[in-house]
Amino acid sequence: MGNSKFIGVDWVWYLRRHLWMDKPLKINKNILSEDKLNVISDEDYTFPAIIHQKQFGSQNGIEDVLEKLKVILGNEVEIRLLVTLRNQKDLIHSCFLQKYRFLSFKNERYIFSSFLKESSVFKVFDLLFFDNLINKYFPNSKIHYLLFEELKNNKEAFFNELIEYLDLEDKIVFDVNTIGHKRKKIKDTTHIKVSTYHLTVLSKFFSFFSSEEKWFQLLQRRYHMRFSYWLKFEKKLFLKQQSKQIDTPLSKEIQQHMDQFIGSNTIFAEKHSLVNKFQQYGYIKND
Numbered sequence: 001m002g003n004s005k006f007i008g009v010d011w012v013w014y015l016r017r018h019l020w021m022d023k024p025l026k027i028n029k030n031i032l033s034e035d036k037l038n039v040i041s042d043e044d045y046t047f048p049a050i051i052h053q054k055q056f057g058s059q060n061g062i063e064d065v066l067e068k069l070k071v072i073l074g075n076e077v078e079i080r081l082l083v084t085l086r087n088q089k090d091l092i093h094s095c096f097l098q099k100y101r102f103l104s105f106k107n108e109r110y111i112f113s114s115f116l117k118e119s120s121v122f123k124v125f126d127l128l129f130f131d132n133l134i135n136k137y138f139p140n141s142k143i144h145y146l147l148f149e150e151l152k153n154n155k156e157a158f159f160n161e162l163i164e165y166l167d168l169e170d171k172i173v174f175d176v177n178t179i180g181h182k183r184k185k186i187k188d189t190t191h192i193k194v195s196t197y198h199l200t201v202l203s204k205f206f207s208f209f210s211s212e213e214k215w216f217q218l219l220q221r222r223y224h225m226r227f228s229y230w231l232k233f234e235k236k237l238f239l240k241q242q243s244k245q246i247d248t249p250l251s252k253e254i255q256q257h258m259d260q261f262i263g264s265n266t267i268f269a270e271k272h273s274l275v276n277k278f279q280q281y282g283y284i285k286n287d
Contacts, residue, residue: 057217128264
């Protein structure tokens with residue numbers, strides 16, 4: 001009744017602990033407000049299982065996550081699903097770069113082609129597969145798909161669509177839209193700067209009692225979404241973050257893997273009346 005303590009970053013933190021680290025939800029942390037719109041927003045739901053495995057040591061895939069969410073929300077809550085899509089030829093590489101520091105731990109030779117060999121990558125980024133899972137676990141819920149490319153190229157249309165679907169006030173959304181940052185232009189088009197994690201000497205001493213991989217995952221579970229000054233200091237004692245340059249994948253290499261999504265993208269676009277937008281932004285081929 002409006003006194004929920006499960007707000008702000010708590011939503012993300014406690015749900016992530018439960019969904020990927022199998023931690024129990026605290027009773028006083030999962031109370032939904034009955035007189036306000038409750039929002040659960042987290043891109044981690046759509047990451048391939050290999051990322052959660054490397055980062056947290058989790059064996060849970062997207063099916064496990066949706067099953068847990070279904071149990072948490074129950075059958076008495078009205079659920080509206082809003083999913084922002086991105087063309088797979090950009091999405092997969094972006095995901096690889098964002099999570100490179102976890103994927104490459106103890107494997108400096110881990111490259112984009114290594115990521116493409118992971119079976120969970122193409123499974124979770126198949127739009128038709130994802131859509132079928134949503135309908136399986138939330139068959140009676142409304143669902144709406146937006147496009148990341150439209151957010152970049154036509155913000156007004158993107159937010160008008162979002163406002164209408166969620167019944168929001170225009171001012172609230174567009175105030176949020178003014179907050180952001182611009183990425184610096186990349187001068188070197190053949191290499192990309194990424195972050196990597198390494199264990200410190202102290203950390204290697206503690207990892208002697210298990211393994212460096214398990215110790216690294218334990219540290220990630222401890223520090224993930226925690227913001228206290230003490231933990232920031234402690235993290236520096238155990239983990240060392242560095243930067244390195246990796247090769248930019250060839251457009252031919254990306255397009256080769258993109259072709260396998262064309263068929264399911266076409267069926268998905270026809271199902272959700274997105275054919276014109278999918279053609280415009282390269283999800284499917286023009287007739």
